[in-house]
Amino acid sequence: MGWTRCILHIDLDAFYASVEEVVNPALAGQPIIVVMGEANTQRGAVATASYAARQFGVHSAMPVGQARKLCPQAVYLPVRHKLYEEFSSRVMQLLRQQTPNIEQVSIDEAYADITALQEEAEGPEIAARWQELVKIQTGLSASVGVASNKIVAKMASGHRKPAGLTVVEPGFEASFLEAMPTGQLHGVGPKGAARLRDLGINTIGELAGADLDLLRETFGPHLGRELQDRARGRDNSGVVTFRETKSLSAERTFFEDTYDRAKLWREIQQMSMELADRLNKQELLARTIAIKLRFNNWRTITRAVTLASPTATASEISTAAGALMRMAWKRGTPLRLLGVRVSNFSETSAPRQLLFPYKLG
Ligand SMILES: [Mg+2]
Structure with a gap:
């Protein structure tokens, strides 16, 4: 007999x-920094740093100029989304061949409910086998957390990286989390941690033992309870095997701030084509079209319009985005970033699958 529930959280490392290392083995072991925006300027931000680069203190979201100071010898590469999507879907496919109970949560993360597979092998053994499978089939290393629920599995996969395998036995959820700072608890973040600190709560263990009324007063009745449950390592949320795509977007960060109208309109058309392509692939129609503008003083605005009927056509998306642009952008104003987003989806064919409500976590 195995655990009552056995959940894996699989997280691909860097x-x-x-x-980039897999497709170009000559880079193996070198510090690699993948940059969002412009890799050759000071403007971009670090999307991912390899572990060799992290040793120099480089981490994601860091401005690239700062990364260059810390690690000038690194190989700097621009983000190649298509390539990463391809690898991501190979990994997800591989996991889905093992069980249909896979919930992809981001491009490089998934949960698996392997409760039923425990008849064949124990959870940790399955986790190790999958790690090896992913490595052999795709060349990528993954860290895996094994636990009785999603929250704890997620915290476990981040516990030891890269290529870590962390098992939290049933009954040890709370003690596993106890000493960690509250900011590490999934869903808390820096803001939540600061508010907890104001209450004198610094560790997850302290949060687990805190006065519930105080938490409810501070965070509201629902969230207060939820936070404490999480801190105690309790979580009943299920692995959701089908999740709605909420929005799709494309963005351009400019090498130099631009007010070139023709260029901006070309970019809108190009991004609209990309989005139409992705909508068609996912058999979706979008009803809401939005643009995002960032000015050279970093002020960012978004403007949206909802169409009378949904679309997956590039020209309709770009017409709507262009109209928003005419309202929101004054000619001659330099832009740093321009983006287009589509949302409010309906499916092109009849719904094929039930939607399950998705709970935080
Ligand atoms: Mg990852």
């Missing part, structure tokens, strides 16, 4: 940088 994903973008690892993919």
